[in-house]
Amino acid sequence: MMEKKNTTRREFISRSTLAAGGLAIGLNSITAPVSGKNLGANEKVRVGFIGVGNRGSQLLKRFMANKDVEVAAFSDVYKPYLTRNRLEVSKRFLESGMVPPMGESFPNKVKQFNDFRDLLDQKDIDAVVIATPDHWHAVQTIMALEAGKDIYVEKPLTITLKEGRMMVDAQNKTDRIVQVGLNRRGSSIYQNLAPRLQNGLIGKITFAQAFRISNMYPKGIGSLSPEQPPKDFNWDMWLGPRAFRPYQYNIAPYYFRWWSDYSSQMGNWGVHYMDAIRWMMGEKAPKAITAHGGKFVLNDDRTIPDTMEVTFEFGSGAMISFSILEATGGKRVQGGEVELRGSKGTISIDQNHYNAEPASPGQFQDWKQLMEPAAGDIQSTKTYGDLNIREDSSARLIRNFLDCVKSREKPWCPLEEGHRSTSFAHLANISLATDQRIEWDAENEIITNNKKANDLLHYQYRKPWDKIK
Numbered sequence: 001m002m003e004k005k006n007t008t009r010r011e012f013i014s015r016s017t018l019a020a021g022g023l024a025i026g027l028n029s030i031t032a033p034v035s036g037k038n039l040g041a042n043e044k045v046r047v048g049f050i051g052v053g054n055r056g057s058q059l060l061k062r063f064m065a066n067k068d069v070e071v072a073a074f075s076d077v078y079k080p081y082l083t084r085n086r087l088e089v090s091k092r093f094l095e096s097g098m099v100p101p102m103g104e105s106f107p108n109k110v111k112q113f114n115d116f117r118d119l120l121d122q123k124d125i126d127a128v129v130i131a132t133p134d135h136w137h138a139v140q141t142i143m144a145l146e147a148g149k150d151i152y153v154e155k156p157l158t159i160t161l162k163e164g165r166m167m168v169d170a171q172n173k174t175d176r177i178v179q180v181g182l183n184r185r186g187s188s189i190y191q192n193l194a195p196r197l198q199n200g201l202i203g204k205i206t207f208a209q210a211f212r213i214s215n216m217y218p219k220g221i222g223s224l225s226p227e228q229p230p231k232d233f234n235w236d237m238w239l240g241p242r243a244f245r246p247y248q249y250n251i252a253p254y255y256f257r258w259w260s261d262y263s264s265q266m267g268n269w270g271v272h273y274m275d276a277i278r279w280m281m282g283e284k285a286p287k288a289i290t291a292h293g294g295k296f297v298l299n300d301d302r303t304i305p306d307t308m309e310v311t312f313e314f315g316s317g318a319m320i321s322f323s324i325l326e327a328t329g330g331k332r333v334q335g336g337e338v339e340l341r342g343s344k345g346t347i348s349i350d351q352n353h354y355n356a357e358p359a360s361p362g363q364f365q366d367w368k369q370l371m372e373p374a375a376g377d378i379q380s381t382k383t384y385g386d387l388n389i390r391e392d393s394s395a396r397l398i399r400n401f402l403d404c405v406k407s408r409e410k411p412w413c414p415l416e417e418g419h420r421s422t423s424f425a426h427l428a429n430i431s432l433a434t435d436q437r438i439e440w441d442a443e444n445e446i447i448t449n450n451k452k453a454n455d456l457l458h459y460q461y462r463k464p465w466d467k468i469k
Helices: 009-021 025-030 054-066 080-082 116-120 133-144 161-172 188-198 233-241 265-281 394-408 414-432 451-457
Strands: 045-050 069-076 111-113 126-130 151-154 179-180 203-214 288-294 307-313 319-325 338-342 346-349 355-356 374-377 383-384 387-390 438-441
Touching: 025 116, 045 054, 045 116, 045 394, 045 451, 054 069, 054 394, 069 080, 069 116, 080 111, 111 116, 116 133, 116 265, 126 233, 133 151, 151 288, 151 394, 161 265, 188 265, 188 346, 188 355, 203 265, 265 307, 265 319, 265 338, 265 414, 288 374, 288 414, 307 383, 307 414, 338 394
Parallel strands: 045 069, 045 126, 069 111, 126 151, 151 179, 203 319
Antiparallel strands: 203 338, 288 307, 288 438, 307 319, 338 346, 346 355, 355 374, 383 387
16 A cells, blocks of 8 residues: 555645755754664665666665665655556556566565655655656755655766756765766776776877667657556656646656656766766866757657767866767677777776777887787676676665665765766757857856856756755
């Protein structure tokens, strides 16, 4: 049975406004878990899950694999996801191919809430997992911080650049642990390479590249008209802080990735690769961004490009090139997902292996080799909780989060790192929207060569969420 509260709409809005308004003044007083206890090494972490659809269910499985986790509560805007009954899922939802298997078995009663705020009210929940659409992450993270919860929040961290700084500022007023689900931060391959590359493994790195390639020709996400949402789906709550619009099946449950109000492929996939590359290079933020692209092939409802090319320039003299190609196929980076090129050699990397090759001499040069070839692989099956699988970076990131909940140490991907990496996506999208190379002041987080472009760093939340600052 779902936990319910008998509230009128007036009480609902009042409660929303009071809860949100408290964020501006209440965070300074939060210094301990709302449960009032510091967890010991052997104690179970009681976890609540906000959003248990596609990605939320993937995270649920990985959290459940750890013996020191107790799944305490679910919150979702779609009832079948709460009850974990796939037989009740809309046929139209099932056709998307993104509905999780569900049907899990839990040793204890798991509370179910339509409204995530009711989950946050539970005093016995130590941590929450936020796996909702991108436009919800900031609001839910800030309110979870106010409620005294530790947080594992999915990528991309935000839907606007300003939201990331709002989240970091909110956390800085607490002692809460927040881990961002940029899963390459949990990869032992990347963890091993980061200091080596920053210390000159392939020399001075001047260029890196990655691609998101997925040929969606000819249908894309289709073209549909507004209609009624499926039974037991709370569309108004799904929209949350975004402006109201009629429901369409090619927005939810998963197609929101192709609508700029709710996500983007620069955010969905670009953030993964930009985080990995800037980590390997030891870079904080770009100084200039240039993006080109558009809907060149697909005649569907998407509001983002099917083709996009972005260049990020750094003060160190390096550049990153990232391409989104959703109207063509094939592979571009050979032997990996990202490629970094240095003065001594080139390296390709993914989560299973890497290969570094020495450069050959160019014009007027007569040297033979400036570095030794290097390569590495994930060799063995490893254990993460009760999972015996080839290394799973998400599982490792989750284990690190649980350990940090107990130790209160800094996690592998804290909020500031997640914010900086997600900023790449927002800056790329703003450059494309303004049709201009934009110059970025990373310290003050403003665009310096186009004042009007700064209006795109955030948007006005819909009531009652507009009280969150």
